[in-house]
Amino acid sequence: MTMHYFGRVSHIRFLCISVACLLLLGCQSNPYTDRSQLLLVPQSYENQMGNQAYKQVLKDPEVNISQNPETVALVKQVADRVIQAAKKSKYSEKASAYEWDVSVIQNDKTLNAFALPGGKIAIYTGIFPVAKNTAGLAAIMGHEVVHALARHGAERMSQGLVTQAGLTAAAIALQTQGLGGVGGQSIMSALGVGAQVGVVLPFSREHESEADYIGLLLAAEAGYDPREAVRVWQRMKHASEGQQPEFLSTHPGHDTRIRQLQDWMPEALTRYRNGPEAPVQKLPPVQ
Numbered sequence: 566m567t568m569h570y571f572g573r574v575s576h577i578r579f580l581c582i583s584v585a586c587l588l589l590l591g592c593q594s595n596p597y598t599d600r601s602q603l604l605l606v607p608q609s610y611e612n613q614m615g616n617q618a619y620k621q622v623l624k625d626p627e628v629n630i631s632q633n634p635e636t637v638a639l640v641k642q643v644a645d646r647v648i649q650a651a652k653k654s655k656y657s658e659k660a661s662a663y664e665w666d667v668s669v670i671q672n673d674k675t676l677n678a679f680a681l682p683g684g685k686i687a688i689y690t691g692i693f694p695v696a697k698n699t700a701g702l703a704a705i706m707g708h709e710v711v712h713a714l715a716r717h718g719a720e721r722m723s724q725g726l727v728t729q730a731g732l733t734a735a736a737i738a739l740q741t742q743g744l745g746g747v748g749g750q751s752i753m754s755a756l757g758v759g760a761q762v763g764v765v766l767p768f769s770r771e772h773e774s775e776a777d778y779i780g781l782l783l784a785a786e787a788g789y790d791p792r793e794a795v796r797v798w799q800r801m802k803h804a805s806e807g808q809q810p811e812f813l814s815t816h817p818g819h820d821t822r823i824r825q826l827q828d829w830m831p832e833a834l835t836r837y838r839n840g841p842e843a844p845v846q847k848l849p850p851v852q
């Protein structure tokens with residue numbers, strides 16, 4: 566009886582602590598959009614998951630990592646500029662702490678790019694015709710960098726934890742910080758790396774718009790003409806007629822996206838004109 570009684574007390578106390586944790590640590594707001602985010606997964610754990618998934622992608626025999634020195638250098642140059650801009654942005658602390666890495670996946674048929682938590686990014690060569698030049702690539706890179714910085718992956722994991730395992734399980738996971746036991750597989754799939762390596766699940770409309778908006782600002786601050794982002798999405802719309810490229814398998818639709826980018830353009834142009842100018846180069850052609 567006594568044991569049972571104590572058990573209940575500690576259970577209730579545990580729940581109270583958990584709720585307090587959720588309220589104190591679980592909610593943060595995005596520094597650009599003020600959107601409140603439920604983040605139950607510690608950054609360290611999120612990074613670990615991102616690294617693990619990235620390693621899997623790199624060693625997957627089906628994934629052909631580009632060894633073309635010019636292509637890789639060009640993509641890395643754009644990534645570096647955008648990341649440098651992020652280090653001077655409202656995300657400076659996080660952008661400086663991340664161990665960034667960018668890979669080019671040689672696959673001319675796949676119109677895709679993805680970011681894994683902690684700053685691991687992959688760009689498929691199939692997106693080059695849509696990016697067209699370094700300014701267009703900067704728009705895509707900015708978008709991906711923001712998915713990582715705004716912790717959209719962790720947010721998706723947190724939502725997954727809450728829906729699938731319930732608040733108590735999420736709190737246990739938070740307390741132990743060893744999420745392996747609590748539906749490790751669901752966390753992997755929340756990260757978008759579950760069933761098929763390198764195939765990332767679509768983000769929500771809010772995540773996509775947030776990545777578009779902040780990404781546009783970062784690309785502009787990095788010295789790339791933000792107006793190219795609109796042309797990227799126009800080309801994306803054209804390229805996706807009759808099919809659904811993975812990069813687009815999500816809301817908002819192209820027209821909404823283009824309209825939103827135009828709404829944000831004055832702010833982005835101000836940042837572009839006040840900053841340094843990045844070199845504009847054409848991306849290599851694909852088959």
Ligand SMILES: [Zn+2]
Binds near residue numbers: 708712768773776
């Ligand atoms: Zn996205």
